[in-house]
Amino acid sequence: MTTPPFTLTGIDHVVFLVDDMARALQFYHQVLGCQPGYSYPALGMEQVWAGSALIVLWDTTHPGAADAVPPVAGGRNVDHVCIATSPFDHVALRSHLAAHGVEIEREALHGGARGMGHSFYIRDPFGNKLEIKGPAEYPDGR
Template sequence: MSKPPFSLVGIDHVVFIVDDMPKALAFYHDVLGCVPGYSYPAMGMEQVWAGAALIVLWDITHPGAATAVPPVQGGRNVDHVCIATSPFAPDDMRAHLAAHGVKIDREAQHGGARGVGHSFYIFDPFGNKLEVKGPAEYPDGR
């Protein structure tokens, strides 16, 4: 078995299907603190920076998004995306989410690329599940 002619760097971007771009941008900017990225108005697509990675928001109500419309409305092809954060106080996170009317689906201590840390599972306004995860609170055993 040969090695691929490249090395992996990490996640570059994730694409979420939405149907209300202003609502999507408000959530990702105001709740998660993402900053504007690239814009593709002819495609109905906006990108927001989540640290060093991009979240792509593709509005399927836009004529330029015809190829993004899923064959089955309400179908799902991604369980969730984990967004890594700086350290946070869980009480502060709960208050922040409540102030924006965002319901916490669950909280957990989960492992990830940076080790085991505190996670909040929430949904964006379009039903996309997000895990907002703080840094490792203890090593993951590697």
């Protein structure tokens, strides 16, 4: 048995699919008390802070959310769960996933609850999308 080349540190963010951003933001800000987070207007995506984690709201009516639209009416409303990790070696993680027959769907560097970091998107055996996200990477090397 192999062990992953990182240590789990918690949930970074969860992505909820919505079809009315104004209504969604009103609920998360006014009902739950979430604070504004990162904004991605080109994607129709707004993030709100829920303590030290983020809830990402992705508006399926926005043209930038083409990949997020549920396949059928009443379909899924969660895009993916992001799992925060310790720093990891990207080559070692690719090797670890390959050894377990897990395909990497996408790699990206973008914002999350801990800042801009490198992410690997995979699926569990049931088709659930998971984002494995390392800690923030800062241009000044912090």
